[in-house]
Amino acid sequence: MIASTSSFSLNLSIDHQSTITEHFAAAHLPSNISINDALHAYKNGQFQLLSDNVVNFGIDSPPMWLAITLRNPTKMAINKQLIIANSWLDKLEISVHHQQGDMRHFSRGDHFAFYQRNNNQRFFTVDFAFQPGISYLLIRVESVDPMVLPIYLAEQSDFNSQLLFDSYSYGFLYGAIFCLLAYNFMLAVGLRSITYFYYSLFLLSFLILNISYSGHGFQWLWPHSPQWQQWANPLLMVIFNICGLLFALRFLEIRRLNLSIYRCVIALCICLLLTVLGALILDQQGISLLAAFGFMLLFSLIMLFLGGIAVAASNANGKLFLLASISSMLGTATTGLAVWGIIPYTNLTFRAGEVGMVIDITLLALALARKFRTIESEKQHAQYMAKIDPLTGLNNRRAFYELMPAIWQSTTNKRNLTLALIDLDYFKQINDTYGHVCGDQVLNKVGSILMQNLREEDIAVRWGGEEFLIVYHHATLSQAEILASELAKQIASYPFAKGEQRFTITASIGLAEGCSECHTPGQLIDKADNKLYQAKHEGRNQIRC
Known part of the structure; x- marks a missing residue:
């Protein structure tokens, strides 16, 4: 629509809480045109009326002129603050022309060092006192970055309330991410975990990227470096995407699931990083931005794809990862739709990408915690199984040597500690006659009989081969002899079978109680071993103590 100066005038006596961009008219004018000539072109209807509450002219767009007619119907000046709620515009030339000929001009943009601004605000702002009557506001925008223009004209108090929010x-956002980053980095160092290290890099890159594109980086971290401000966003976007993909590949074990996809993603990361670095060397900021924004879109799709692969492979954490990726994509899409004017532009819709990323990193943290618990559970199970004899389910020698020192130290009167060494008589003949499978069944059953006859404080151990050991804690030699006799009786009476063949087995047992001569558990074991040798030498199937 070709606009006349009256068709989009704005009444300054009315508070405008939302953007006023749709009331502006815009035009591409020659690069060497003066402000007065631009105003003349506007008054002659050479500008086109905008229709969106936020306008986006794209990446590396040619300079744009925007103009609006402002009307103060009162008899006093009206104070307003012009806010262009974008922190990455290169050059802004802002001028106000009153109908009586007065003109004020301001230059803004991040090609100036931040300290050169007349306020400490991350957005571009100008304070005006609009005199009664008609004023014309002209804005010339020049930027390689996405030319997104949410423009507000508000009371200073209203803007201060928004700044406070x-x-x-x-x-809250930066604090939460920093705490999560510090916690996961400590886990990465403590556990020496590459997965936690990549996740820490992912969090750190998102934190720095958000600080950069929100304008806080220029405000807090590099206020004297407008050159870095020009390149920070595309470089940090690529680094963020690469860190996210490295984490995803590691966390979802993509290399194990599909080596070809793993190599393709790594190659893509390298190519895009080289593209942006090449653009930096050649000073082609537009190319770097196109590559970075394209990579950002591709990043979301790849994350969904990798999550789908993990779910298809029954990866326990794949569903949480996929849900996290979907939340991030929805948030980013909402922000994109708001910027392009497809949905209403508000502070919430513009920052939906941040909300989506917070949900994303929270779900990923939960998935990492779940994976950590699984790994720890498997580790504990492996440690437990390393101390268990797989055939009988009894403790093995490793478990005995870990448990025995504490028992030995806690037993003040060593005569209340008795060891029984048990050897199955003629067990080799059972293996030779009935086979090793049958022999294993015999050992398994004897282990069960031992467990059934243990008191709560006793410990049963498969000592090796057909030998077993029992620690009778809080039992004198005579008490242990009674327990061992019952055990030997049950072993001898059990009817073993191999097919139609029936057989029994007996046990020889050597008992030894602690005494003043036994200074270590090893000496007590030697004493019980001597008694076992005596029982076997004297005919087997008996107890010696």
Whole structure:
């Protein structure tokens, strides 16, 4: 629509809480045109009326002129603050022309060092006192970055309220991410975990990227470096995407699931990083931005794809990862739709990408915690199984040597500690006659009989081969002899079978109680071993103590 100066005038006496961008008219004018000539072109209807509450002219767009007619129907000046809620515009030339000929001009943009601004705000702002009557506001925008223009004209108090909300919300966001980053980095160092290290890099890159594109980086970290401000966003976007993909590949074990996909993703990361670095060397900021934004879109799709692969492979954490990727994509899509004017542009819709990423990193943290618990559970199970004899389910020698020192130290009167060494008589003949499978069944059953006859404080151990050991804690030699006799009786009476063949087996047992001569558990074991040798030498199937 070709606009006349009256068709989009704005009444300054009315508070405008939302953006006023749709009331502006825009035009591409020659690069050497003066402000007065631009105003003349506007008054002559050479500008086209905008229709969106936020306008986006794209990446590396030619300079744009925007103009609006402002009407103060009162008899006093009206104070307003012009806010262009974008922190990455290169050059802004802002001028106000009153109908009586007065003109004020301001230059803004991040090609100036931040300290050169007349306020400490991350957005571009100008304070005006609009005199009664008609004023014309002209804005020339030049930027290689996405030319997104949410423009507000508000009371200073209203803008301060918004700044206060932003301060609290960004403080919460940065604080939460930093705490999560510190915690996961400590886990990465403590556990020497590459997965936690990649996740820490992912969090760190997101934190720095958010600080950069929100304008806080230029405000807090590099206020004297406008050159870095020009390149920070594309470089940090690529680094963030690469860190996210490295984490995903490691966390979802993509290399194990599909080596070809793993190699393709790594190659893509290298190519895009080289593209942006090449653009930096050649000073082609537009190319770097196109590559970075394209990679950002591709990043979301790849994360969904990798999550789908993990779910298809029955990866326990694949569903949480997929849900996290979907939340991030929905948030990013909402922000994109708001910026392009497809849905209403509000502070919430613009920052939906941040909300989506917070949900994303929270779900990923939960998935990491779940994976950590699984790994720890498997580790504990492996440690437990390393101390268990797989055939009988009894403790093995390793478990005995870990348990025995504490028992030995806690037993003040060593005569209340008795060891029984048990050897199955003629067990080799059972293996030779009935086979090793049958022999294993015999050992398994004897282990069960031992477990059934143990008191709560006793310990049963498969000592090796057909030998077993029992620690009778809080039992004198005579008490242990009674327990061992019952055990030997049950072993001898059990009817073993191999097919139609029936057989029994007996046991020889050597008992030894602690005494003043036994200074170590090993000496007590030697004493019990001597008694076992005596029982076997004297005819087997008996107890010696």
